[in-house]
Amino acid sequence: MNFNNLESLYRSVIMDHYKHPRNKGALESGTLTIDMNNPTCGDEIQLNLEVEEGIIKDVKFNGHGCSISMASASMMTEAVKGQTVERALEMGDEFSKMMLGEDYEIAEDMGDAEALSGVSQFPARIKCATLSWKALEKGFPEAHE
């Protein structure tokens, strides 16, 4: 037996985010709360965002789910903290492209998110990785109109 292809999915940076999530919890001064779930598997996430003049000043998340969904949420919060809403949503678009196996551009400001690129080889798990980014997008419905 070998778990070689598993290692391409569960890279150590992912497991590190899973076991030691960044920005986990709730914001007391949260100006925006978004709930999102994946009805097919039961994963749930709650995002708290503090947005001032178009900038994400602070962000935290709570939830439960598999290593991929929770690690992705942790990475996402790291990436978008301090960014403009516009840039944060752009990051989400690039992340989606990466999941779909399309050409994507992961800039340095997106932190560890690229470590999840292996997920695109596991179609059943793509929704796990995109859950937190979808939650972020849901927080700014006007942005896509």
Next chain:
Amino acid sequence: MDIQKIRSDFDILNEKVNGKDLNYLDTSATSLTPNVVVNKQVEYYKKYNANVHRGVHTLGSLATDHYEQARMKVRKFIGAKRFEEIVFTRGTTASLNMIARALGDLVINEGDEIVVTEMEHHANIVPWQEVAKRKNAKLVFVPIEEDGTIAEESVQSVMSEKTKILAITHVSNVLGTINDIKTFAKIAHDHGAYIVVDGAQAVPHMKVDVVDLDVDFYAFSAHKMLGPTGIGVLYGKVELLEQMEPTEYGGDMIDYVYKETSTWTDLPVKFEAGTPMIAEAIALGAAIDYLEEIGMDNIHDYEEELVKYAYNRMSEVEGIQIYGPSSDKRAGLITFNMDGVHPHDLATALDSEGIAVRAGHHCAQPLMKWLGTNSTARASFYIYNTKEDIDSLIKGLERTKEFFSYEF
């Protein structure tokens, strides 16, 4: 039972998954399909592809004969007295929705109660929630015992003169609990209520006799019993089906159509509007033939042996928690969790070894809440599985535990 012979009847078992031999442990979601059933479906399209119950040409008669023969096979298989009591539907979910609508309209009034259990699949909860909303009735839940069973006294205690329907699963798709339907049917009838049974996880695995159980309605799907997807059965007592209004209208189900109104044709076609799933129904008949040739009692005994073996071996793996009743009181499935590993990650890891298990909430969120978890993994067994499959599952579980306990 010659398992190697049975396995050779399933071409899909020759498929490689991630470079490994397929080890299919997800029958509770859908069973594999033997070649004879696949071929039966093809036979319809190649030899007598025509619509049923209409037209006078030869192919039409052949198709109708095969379709109605399949209905007779189902009737005999579940011990129903009359063919009028066998309605073909899209599956268990469609059967339960149909019954919730048609029986709900007939017997539920404001203030009445509908009783379900906490172990139901969403398909046997949500349709009743909607009936309750529509009729201003109340949905009442029978609690589950600590060991994952439903106690007779618990059913008794929630029944009253307000209870009109008891809707309950025969076998839990999560806990593997086998409910004592015969006893519960008597309790329902003693209170003047009807019993509706979700038999999706029972009919494929044990001898079911609807007359002996004395159930009013019984629903199941073909795709969990070696048959094709997209077809299922609703059994109903003829005197009740006769009183119920159809839930879909159109071709085939009418007796006469006037400009302003129409009358309905006889049972069971009254409940089968439009062109039915002809090839699928015929293939379901072939699946029944296949199961009967092996014998339902043999199948049940074999699965019992497999699940006992799996239960014992899995209990020996440290960090595995098994849900539901003990191994001598359960159907052929084991729902479990591994400490520190989310079931999705577990299922992905096993998949990389060619082992297919289910992970998630199994369409039973209220039950997940009762278990105190959000999701679980499940391994389920059928006639094509072997003890070697279980041995390789155990190996996979050990490997997975090792992989995820590594300090990254």
